[in-house]
Amino acid sequence: MRTLLVSATAASRLMFLALLVAAVPARADLKIDITKGVTDPIPIAVVAFARAPLVDGGLDVGAVVQRDLESSGRFRGMDRKDMLSLPVRGKDVQSADWRTARNDYILVGRLVSSSPAELVIEFELLNLLNGQTLLDQRLSVQPASLRYGAHRVADQVYEKITGTRGAFATRVAYVSVDGPPPKQRYQLLLADMDGENMRVIMESQQPIMSPTWSPDGQWIAYVSFENHASAIFVQRVRTGERRQVSARAGINGAPAFSPDSSKLALTLSGSTGNLDIYVLDLGSQGLTRLTEDPAIDTEPTWAPDGKTIYFTSDRAGGPQIYRVSAQGGEQPKRLTFGVPYAARARISPDGTQLALVARDGSGYHIAMQDLASGQLRFLTRGALDESPSFAPNGAQLIYAGRERGQGVLAMVSVDGQVTQRLKSDQGEVREPVWGPFSN
Amino acid sequence: MRKILTVVLMASVLALGACSGKKVKPAPGASGQAIASTDAGAQTSGVASSGADLGTGGSGSGGVGALGPSGALGSQRVIYFDFDSSDIRPEFVDVVAAHGRFLAGNASIRVRLEGNTDERGSREYNIGLGERRAQTVKRALALQGVKESQIATVSYGEERPAAAGSDEPAYSKNRRVEIVYIN
Numbered sequence: 001m002r003t004l005l006v007s008a009t010a011a012s013r014l015m016f017l018a019l020l021v022a023a024v025p026a027r028a029d030l031k032i033d034i035t036k037g038v039t040d041p042i043p044i045a046v047v048a049f050a051r052a053p054l055v056d057g058g059l060d061v062g063a064v065v066q067r068d069l070e071s072s073g074r075f076r077g078m079d080r081k082d083m084l085s086l087p088v089r090g091k092d093v094q095s096a097d098w099r100t101a102r103n104d105y106i107l108v109g110r111l112v113s114s115s116p117a118e119l120v121i122e123f124e125l126l127n128l129l130n131g132q133t134l135l136d137q138r139l140s141v142q143p144a145s146l147r148y149g150a151h152r153v154a155d156q157v158y159e160k161i162t163g164t165r166g167a168f169a170t171r172v173a174y175v176s177v178d179g180p181p182p183k184q185r186y187q188l189l190l191a192d193m194d195g196e197n198m199r200v201i202m203e204s205q206q207p208i209m210s211p212t213w214s215p216d217g218q219w220i221a222y223v224s225f226e227n228h229a230s231a232i233f234v235q236r237v238r239t240g241e242r243r244q245v246s247a248r249a250g251i252n253g254a255p256a257f258s259p260d261s262s263k264l265a266l267t268l269s270g271s272t273g274n275l276d277i278y279v280l281d282l283g284s285q286g287l288t289r290l291t292e293d294p295a296i297d298t299e300p301t302w303a304p305d306g307k308t309i310y311f312t313s314d315r316a317g318g319p320q321i322y323r324v325s326a327q328g329g330e331q332p333k334r335l336t337f338g339v340p341y342a343a344r345a346r347i348s349p350d351g352t353q354l355a356l357v358a359r360d361g362s363g364y365h366i367a368m369q370d371l372a373s374g375q376l377r378f379l380t381r382g383a384l385d386e387s388p389s390f391a392p393n394g395a396q397l398i399y400a401g402r403e404r405g406q407g408v409l410a411m412v413s414v415d416g417q418v419t420q421r422l423k424s425d426q427g428e429v430r431e432p433v434w435g436p437f438s439n
Numbered sequence: 440m441r442k443i444l445t446v447v448l449m450a451s452v453l454a455l456g457a458c459s460g461k462k463v464k465p466a467p468g469a470s471g472q473a474i475a476s477t478d479a480g481a482q483t484s485g486v487a488s489s490g491a492d493l494g495t496g497g498s499g500s501g502g503v504g505a506l507g508p509s510g511a512l513g514s515q516r517v518i519y520f521d522f523d524s525s526d527i528r529p530e531f532v533d534v535v536a537a538h539g540r541f542l543a544g545n546a547s548i549r550v551r552l553e554g555n556t557d558e559r560g561s562r563e564y565n566i567g568l569g570e571r572r573a574q575t576v577k578r579a580l581a582l583q584g585v586k587e588s589q590i591a592t593v594s595y596g597e598e599r600p601a602a603a604g605s606d607e608p609a610y611s612k613n614r615r616v617e618i619v620y621i622n
Contacts, residue, residue: 275566
């Protein structure tokens, strides 16, 4: 098992705080463990990038890129102390030497500062087997966003070599809980996908649950019980400004943004306690009822085309996944049959797969159902796995589980080949939601 | 797009009070309170802390003073449930009835029924199960003549466990409805 201990430097945190007035200093860093990688990871040498002193804040861009690639479980980075030369340009790479050291690829680069307000990351990716230059790019970033720029370099390298768009320059939101029951403290947190730049964006003595991103990445919606009843809030990620959008009688739960971020699907119960699915138009405030059944209907999620909504219902006894038109006026169609319990579905970015929580004889696991064939396969084996959320590239899921009595976050590739764990030093962590691509 | 959504959301807050004509009504007083807290949240750069004084609700401690029925039955404020069930167990029928008689005879007193589940299964679905339990107790109280206006329900699902642990002793303490006297 390889362990990547992620710890924010004071410098990068300071820059982040300066950038975001809403930030609260983070309490604990996330730790990423690769619990299972591919059997034959791709060997790559990432040479330290030439620095731009005074402007780069001391950030080691090459190290960030290497850690990203390794954290995917699909790459093995060459140890720097084994490197015999440190080229920063492709033309200075002695391919034969790097090949002898068993590398298939090499990434070299340098930071160029034209002014204190601008940094350019120049980088070249070479195929050492045929000498071909695969990437020769310039990426312009603000100095305060240099780490983000490094993640974008990793995204490009990952895509060039694997054919799948990288998702390193993305963020995750999740809930943490501190203290013994019944007095607990709830926080909604945001972190980069590598665990850095963690910050609290909301905290309460009452439960916070069901965070979800708007597809444009500008907003996070969540449920808060701060007024002793559930209410749905929509909070602007950048500023922390927030608005209460639903505090009707009974339950206000399970918010889900439409693909164009203009509507929220949600669960309402009214005072009679009957949970049904509704769509709230954030512009007109118009409310459309999609289901009307005495059973529990909840956990709506939108298909990428915005025409269909998937949800959980126990109208047939145990909870199962159903599909209904987002316009309403349609009888829901049941989709899951093979398990006694299927709940909280999320649909893959390409619209072909459902990730969900399914129970079998050994507990609650993350499973994937192919929408065309209806075939269901289990991806995880934890006893209390829940809350799957797709990476925006569809290649991975982040989810929550329990290990030795503690809530942990974990990731699994949709092909099941790579598993990772993101563990917080203290407190429970749960309900991870992977943010969208930022560009 | 960004600007439009901001305007939309501001409008949505203003429109909240006007939603009462719709099928689903806002809770009396709840929206005003929440909007105030929204404003406070905005002033403190978005990190909104809810008051610590609100944290005492439920927990079955009976720390709400003299309100509620007296005697052994009346001092019991927590109704426990079996796995995957919202039926009131026989040993709790008399407890619920005692609270029902007290509330029916004191029409100005109100309770909040807080439904809870154990940690197994998905969170929002558990909110539904907790609500089902709270509604069962609400119906039992109504049978004693308690008015609808005296009873509020809230479901915390698995979000506010009474006991920590992933075993049946903890689970059995967490599948519950707490009867909380609120005035």
